[in-house]
Amino acid sequence: MITRNVSACIRDVQKQSTESGSGTQTILYLKGCPLYCNWCPNPELRNPEVRLVWDPIKAKHYEDGRIYSVQEVLELCLDNLDPAERTASGVTLTGGEALTQHTFVYELLSRLKELGVHTAVETTGYVPEGQFAKLLPLIDHLIFYVKHYEREAHRKITGVYNDLIIENLRNSLSSPSEVEVRLNLIPGLNDRPEDAEGFARLLQRIGVKQVQLFPSNNQTDPSNRHNAQGSASPFTEVELAAYQDAFQNLIR
Numbered sequence: 001m002i003t004r005n006v007s008a009c010i011r012d013v014q015k016q017s018t019e020s021g022s023g024t025q026t027i028l029y030l031k032g033c034p035l036y037c038n039w040c041p042n043p044e045l046r047n048p049e050v051r052l053v054w055d056p057i058k059a060k061h062y063e064d065g066r067i068y069s070v071q072e073v074l075e076l077c078l079d080n081l082d083p084a085e086r087t088a089s090g091v092t093l094t095g096g097e098a099l100t101q102h103t104f105v106y107e108l109l110s111r112l113k114e115l116g117v118h119t120a121v122e123t124t125g126y127v128p129e130g131q132f133a134k135l136l137p138l139i140d141h142l143i144f145y146v147k148h149y150e151r152e153a154h155r156k157i158t159g160v161y162n163d164l165i166i167e168n169l170r171n172s173l174s175s176p177s178e179v180e181v182r183l184n185l186i187p188g189l190n191d192r193p194e195d196a197e198g199f200a201r202l203l204q205r206i207g208v209k210q211v212q213l214f215p216s217n218n219q220t221d222p223s224n225r226h227n228a229q230g231s232a233s234p235f236t237e238v239e240l241a242a243y244q245d246a247f248q249n250l251i252r
């Protein structure tokens, strides 16, 4: 039995037209993240609660989020949407780490699936295994951001080890979800050719067949969520091609 009155702290709700133009995509930015990436572009999203923040330009405080119930979010996601078109549109959950608010996410995704709405989730994978397994059947498209292949280096740059993340990624590959692995290439942290080899070995061992590379200076990332910004040493096209070559040779 689903409880409809579960709520979550959400920083923003954005609506976008789908690429096909057949409907509206809703993107929810949930607050809260257990990682501490030292290049985090949105550190304010780490805190899971609504906070008062000072705006120096407007010289006043504002609230950096709002509490929404599942029902409120459903109404936002489905407005102006003909039932016949629902499967052509969808909802994307991101953060922060969206799955931190797992009870809300479970309730929301369950309702969306009942209504035939396409669901996508961006995650770091740093979620307790049981919670992650429970959510997987409700996610059509899982976008998995992997930060580093080496355990200690992962802890150094994000504050947590990657064991849980690797296990969740491995489990997601045998689920019905479409799994997309993304690597953010951060200058000096994971962008060397040996890093490409390290990532490729890890992902090959798990069974990942395809990855998307996002250099920190790449403007083609539609979301820029979880990506580094303002890099001091951006990738050149030649460097990126070398990274891709090293990677693709190993992932085959």
Ligand code: SF4
Residues within 6 Å of the ligand: 033, 034, 035, 036, 037, 039, 040, 041, 042, 043, 045, 046, 095, 096, 097, 124, 226, 227
């Ligand atoms: S970059 Fe993403 S995963 Fe890392 S601390 Fe920021 S919100 Fe969390």
